[in-house]
């Protein structure tokens with residue numbers, strides 16, 4: 001004789017095994033009974049020792065009292081925090097034993113007809129039984145398809161004309177700003193890592209401008225942008241940064257550091273130099289370019305910003 005009572009500790013079976021088993025048994029019983037509608041099961045009356053055919057109980061209920069020769073099965077509603085998902089002849093409802101983890105949230109609460117179900121919280125996706133954080137797209141790439149509870153973020157390299165300056169799991173590549181349309185001139189073309197840099201500095205040369213005079217600030221800003229966001233190799237960027245930062249900073253930067261990080265550092269260093277001593281930026285910068293052996297860039301800076 002087979003029975004589906006649950007006694008003692010829960011069986012060490014995967015959670016899907018029991019419902020599947022119940023379903024198989026239910027289908028078998030229905031076929032054997034040859035009836036459409038209510039499912040049945042064989043039951044031996046304890047008093048009369050007689051074999052009976054009892055009705056099963058529908059989902060959300062359990063067998064409170066098996067049928068007798070003259071009374072049908074009594075089904076009882078599952079108590080709170082318990083459920084039965086299928087037609088059954090269980091003597092008690094199953095406990096809602098699914099507990100949502102720290103990185104999960106309730107997708108379906110525990111109800112009389114089904115167990116609690118969890119899904120990964122926003123910002124996480126399910127992988128190999130764990131909820132992992134959606135990966136950010138690094139600078140130069142943008143979100144192509146945002147992560148879902150079941151899938152990681154999908155990134156794409158920013159196509160020409162667009163950029164992404166930050167590491168983010170939500171930001172798409174943004175189009176470069178259009179300097180002409182803004183009434184400005186293009187100082188540095190945009191890359192996949194940074195926006196186009198515009199300037200209103202047109203009244204070159206810087207050399208004839210009084211430090212702090214009208215237009216000087218904007219033109220100094222333009223020089224800084226121009227140098228820091230030049231399209232040059234990390235090696236050259238690093239060389240320039242090391243010359244500008246002085247010997248005390250030599251150990252702080254490794255060549256492994258990303259180019260975008262290095263550009264920001266260089267930009268910050270040049271900004272600091274400008275703020276430290278009004279009007280001294282250009283002379284220091286040109287000296288540093290020579291020392292860092294970047295004659296091509298030195299020439300461009302002179303031509304653009306220092307011409308007499």
Ligand SMILES: *[C@@H]1O[C@H](CO)[C@@H](O)[C@H](O)[C@H]1NC(C)=O
Nearest residue numbers: 161176177178179180181182
């Ligand atoms: C920028 O704007 C100008 C004028 O509005 C337009 O002619 C030009 O095509 C734009 N450039 C880009 C790259 O969108």
